[in-house]
Amino acid sequence: MATLYSLRNLGISPGQSKHEELELELAPYVQAGVAYASPVSAVPGLLDVTMMTEGLSFRLRFQAELHGPCARCLEDATLHVNVDAHAVHDSEVEDDQLRSEWVDDDEHELDVTGWAQEEVGVRFPNRLLCRKDCRGLCDTCGIDLNQVDGVHTHDKPSDSRWDALRTLQLGTEEQAENDAADALERGE
Ligand SMILES: [Zn+2]
Ligand SMILES: [Zn+2]
Numbered sequence: 001m002a003t004l005y006s007l008r009n010l011g012i013s014p015g016q017s018k019h020e021e022l023e024l025e026l027a028p029y030v031q032a033g034v035a036y037a038s039p040v041s042a043v044p045g046l047l048d049v050t051m052m053t054e055g056l057s058f059r060l061r062f063q064a065e066l067h068g069p070c071a072r073c074l075e076d077a078t079l080h081v082n083v084d085a086h087a088v089h090d091s092e093v094e095d096d097q098l099r100s101e102w103v104d105d106d107e108h109e110l111d112v113t114g115w116a117q118e119e120v121g122v123r124f125p126n127r128l129l130c131r132k133d134c135r136g137l138c139d140t141c142g143i144d145l146n147q148v149d150g151v152h153t154h155d156k157p158s159d160s161r162w163d164a165l166r167t168l169q170l171g172t173e174e175q176a177e178n179d180a181a182d183a184l185e186r187g188e
Contacts, residue, residue, distance in 0.1 A: 003112040005047060007056065007103070017050040024062055024116045029124055036068035036079065036128065047112060055090030055098065060115060071127035072136035073144050079128055083119045 003022055012018055024045045028037035045062035061084050070077040089100040089110075102115040135145035140154045 002114060003116075004107075005049075005110040005112050007049075007108045007110060010049060010051065010056075012049070012051045014051050014053050017048055020047045020049070021045070022047055022112055024064075024113055026064055026113070026117055026120065029066055029117070029120055031124060031128075034068055036066040036124070038064055038066055045112065045116065047110075049110075052088070052090075054092065055088055057088045058086065058100065058110065060085045060087075060112065060119070062116060064120060066120070066124075068128065070130035070134055072129055072134045073146055074137075075130050075144070075146070077128045077130040079124065081120050081123045083116070083123070085115070085119045087115070 003024055005020070005022070010018060022045045023042040025042045026038050028035035030036075043062055043064045045060060047061075048059040050057045050059075063083070064081050066079045066081070067076055069075070087100040087102070088098055089103045090098045091103070091105045093099065100110070100115070102111045102118075103109070104111065130146075135148075137143065138145055138152055138154075143152065145152055
């Protein structure tokens with residue numbers, strides 16, 4: 001659910017601030033079809049709204065924890081985010097730098113949840129791991145290598161068909177080199 005903060009009747013003059021405590025209901029963050037969710041339905045947030053000579057400035061602070069599968073071993077992985085974000089908004093200007101996309105000028109509202117979720121998104125890593133040195137799953141048997149003491153290996157099955165293919169590829173490379181050498185000799 002969106003937390004919409006009304007910017008009507010703020011009751012502050014330029015240079016003055018309001019300090020608000022809010023509850024943020026963060027939707028799960030979805031990456032590559034996998035959802036990373038907060039274990040609590042709402043996290044406490046702090047919003048500071050400062051009236052400037054022109055426009056408003058906002059500061060949003062909150063901490064959240066998102067849980068989901070590790071990108072390597074699929075065990076539970078946790079991301080702690082500590083957000084301290086700033087934005088400004090001046091409804092009189094066209095400059096994107098001075099306009100927060102989370103302010104609705106017609107409704108005079110700040111979508112605090114939308115902003116909070118965007119801040120989580122930009123802090124989310126490309127691959128969330130259960131721990132920095134997660135060893136992942138074995139390519140061959142799928143065992144969780146974090147549960148294995150020492151080295152985990154499989155005897156490589158010898159397959160003569162692969163050897164045959166390798167010889168074939170080498171032969172092709174040699175042939176290509178010979179062709180190139182012949183071409184040089186003929187002055188092509
Ligand atoms: Zn892992
Ligand atoms: Zn294995």
